[in-house]
Amino acid sequence: MLRRTLLTSAAAGFGLALAGAAAAGEPMDKVKACFVYVGPIGDGGWTYQHHDGALQVQAAYGDKVELQWQESVPDGADAERVLTQMALGGCNIIFTTSFGYMDATNAVAAKFPNVMFEHATGFKRDHPNVSTYNARFYEGRAVQGTIAGRMTKSNKIGYIASFPIPEVIMGINSYYLHAKKVNPDVEVSVVWAYTWFDPAKEADAAKALIDQGVDVIAAHTDSTAPLAEAAKTPGVIGFGQASDMAEYKDGPRVSSIIDNWGPYYVKRVGALLDGSYEQIDAWEGIAGGEVLIGEITDAVPADVKAEAEALRDAIAAGTYHPFTGPINKQDGSAWLADGQTAPDGDLLGMGFYVEGINGDIPQ
Amino acid sequence: MDIGGINPVILVASLMVAAVPIMLAALGELVVEKSGVLNLGVEGMMIVGAICGFMAAVGTGSPVLGFLAGAVGGAALSLIFAFLTQVVLANQVATGLALTMFGLGLSSLMGQGYNGIKPPLTGKVPFGPLSDIPVVGPILFNHDWMVYASIALVAAVWWVLRSTRLGLIVRAVGESHDAAHALGYKVNRIRLACIAFGGAMAGLGGAYVSLVRVPQWVDGITAGAGWIALAIVVFASWRPWRVLIGAYLFGGITVLQLNLQAAGSAIPVEYLSMSPYLVTIIVLVIMSSGKGRASLNAPAALGQNFHAAR
Numbered sequence: 001m002l003r004r005t006l007l008t009s010a011a012a013g014f015g016l017a018l019a020g021a022a023a024a025g026e027p028m029d030k031v032k033a034c035f036v037y038v039g040p041i042g043d044g045g046w047t048y049q050h051h052d053g054a055l056q057v058q059a060a061y062g063d064k065v066e067l068q069w070q071e072s073v074p075d076g077a078d079a080e081r082v083l084t085q086m087a088l089g090g091c092n093i094i095f096t097t098s099f100g101y102m103d104a105t106n107a108v109a110a111k112f113p114n115v116m117f118e119h120a121t122g123f124k125r126d127h128p129n130v131s132t133y134n135a136r137f138y139e140g141r142a143v144q145g146t147i148a149g150r151m152t153k154s155n156k157i158g159y160i161a162s163f164p165i166p167e168v169i170m171g172i173n174s175y176y177l178h179a180k181k182v183n184p185d186v187e188v189s190v191v192w193a194y195t196w197f198d199p200a201k202e203a204d205a206a207k208a209l210i211d212q213g214v215d216v217i218a219a220h221t222d223s224t225a226p227l228a229e230a231a232k233t234p235g236v237i238g239f240g241q242a243s244d245m246a247e248y249k250d251g252p253r254v255s256s257i258i259d260n261w262g263p264y265y266v267k268r269v270g271a272l273l274d275g276s277y278e279q280i281d282a283w284e285g286i287a288g289g290e291v292l293i294g295e296i297t298d299a300v301p302a303d304v305k306a307e308a309e310a311l312r313d314a315i316a317a318g319t320y321h322p323f324t325g326p327i328n329k330q331d332g333s334a335w336l337a338d339g340q341t342a343p344d345g346d347l348l349g350m351g352f353y354v355e356g357i358n359g360d361i362p363q
Numbered sequence: 364m365d366i367g368g369i370n371p372v373i374l375v376a377s378l379m380v381a382a383v384p385i386m387l388a389a390l391g392e393l394v395v396e397k398s399g400v401l402n403l404g405v406e407g408m409m410i411v412g413a414i415c416g417f418m419a420a421v422g423t424g425s426p427v428l429g430f431l432a433g434a435v436g437g438a439a440l441s442l443i444f445a446f447l448t449q450v451v452l453a454n455q456v457a458t459g460l461a462l463t464m465f466g467l468g469l470s471s472l473m474g475q476g477y478n479g480i481k482p483p484l485t486g487k488v489p490f491g492p493l494s495d496i497p498v499v500g501p502i503l504f505n506h507d508w509m510v511y512a513s514i515a516l517v518a519a520v521w522w523v524l525r526s527t528r529l530g531l532i533v534r535a536v537g538e539s540h541d542a543a544h545a546l547g548y549k550v551n552r553i554r555l556a557c558i559a560f561g562g563a564m565a566g567l568g569g570a571y572v573s574l575v576r577v578p579q580w581v582d583g584i585t586a587g588a589g590w591i592a593l594a595i596v597v598f599a600s601w602r603p604w605r606v607l608i609g610a611y612l613f614g615g616i617t618v619l620q621l622n623l624q625a626a627g628s629a630i631p632v633e634y635l636s637m638s639p640y641l642v643t644i645i646v647l648v649i650m651s652s653g654k655g656r657a658s659l660n661a662p663a664a665l666g667q668n669f670h671a672a673r
Binding site (some may be wrong): 029214223358 | 586625631
């Protein structure tokens, strides 16, 4: 036990020495920026976009930045080990790019007060060196929902969900609300895949939805497999998720949500370099350029395209909030009054479906 | 026709497709284990087969060549395992695990630049009007040829193991390598051949994932299918037809739980997700109760290296 304590304190000391210059307020000559990815960079979606953001940091600062990354790190104990290793290895700032790293990030951050941690899509900032950042994906889902509601012929739209966390539930609600707005008969089927990345399972989930008569599929998982599956059935359309997935433009992909992390990463590493770094809780959307709507293809009629783009622009301009009342919860109780917009706190803790969605959220 | 919002015909048809990769891989591993070798590298061989098959199919435009290349790729990787365990007598468990990790890394390296490419379509077997027969048509006569090939392979492996001299030799090597050696059989060479066969089958299964089921290449595409294949071999108590049943069960439950959700069923998905593994544990408990290892039907020399001392 003593030996372990000794090792830990030695480790902490080492981290301190290496990262000493990272103390807020002092400019740095060189920053080592590290990234932890939940999937492989080659997933063509979520992780690919984070890595793209990392490369933008390199492009922006050149020699002043050293990059390090690790792919396919599972949540839990492994994540803590990887983070500790990175902190010991001289990383000045570590971006942990999946919700599941939340506790590991905070636990390791406690041991390395001079290393900056940035956790994506989480809400825990237990220590002054932990910042969180997220993107308002639900804004993109609103645009997708509009297209889905207009395009569906069977009035059944599908959503391949990953895990029952607020970010995903928010997406389902926004998608459904906006489909319903343009097509009151629409129904949404939600399939929980319980994975961020499992192409075969994602394809199976898409197939199950198609078998049930769904003809518009949105995915909240990371790979392009749902689109590949949708391509097998004529008349079924889908959306690129996290990345543009432009290679399916000739097929089912009619639009996409693109996670554009680059500007945020460049800003944060830049702040560390010039000494203006501070703990923040960032949540940008279409307006801030973190969420981009991929090109809407010609498979979508011009009027629908114009409607979707108008919605996108209204959200960007701040004149429209995707969650504007009156909205009831699934059980019929009131959530937002007429004209009221959803407070961020409600969204970040969202654990309920809105009225009209069938089925239960798994607990 | 629909039960709980699910059309059973469509369900059966889709579970037959979903089961092909794990069935092929499990069948190969069954032969390997029958010869007394435990190769835990199925996942690695599958994914190398997946990328080799994908590269060949994209390069030549022919899915058939893709599947061939997948089998060759899987077999080539398995030869590394064969060399380490049969020639230099390394520990099989450790080598197999290493093979999986190596395969995952190698496939990722080979797959650079293959993201987002679509492979040529694997055609369905033209059964003409047969495929329009209600119920029977979609289930039996509306698949690509690999589905039929995989079932034929189960039959072939069953027949060879049960009724041929070759099968007897393989089983002898797996049950008692000393006795087989005393009879003059080259134990390590026979095992090497079985390992290569297992690798080829895993490669075929992997190629089916990248060419038909997901039709694209992404890193880590097999996502644990190799481990399920290993479980199926135990579940099947080393009998080929039970591999088929096991694969349909495991594949079927994946499809069923997604279908149930899409149909809005109230059964919690967690129960269905864990049910195949629960069944495996129950089968293991039942089989191993009472008569011990013999009733489990595990090859007696499973996992033991053979060194000809005399």
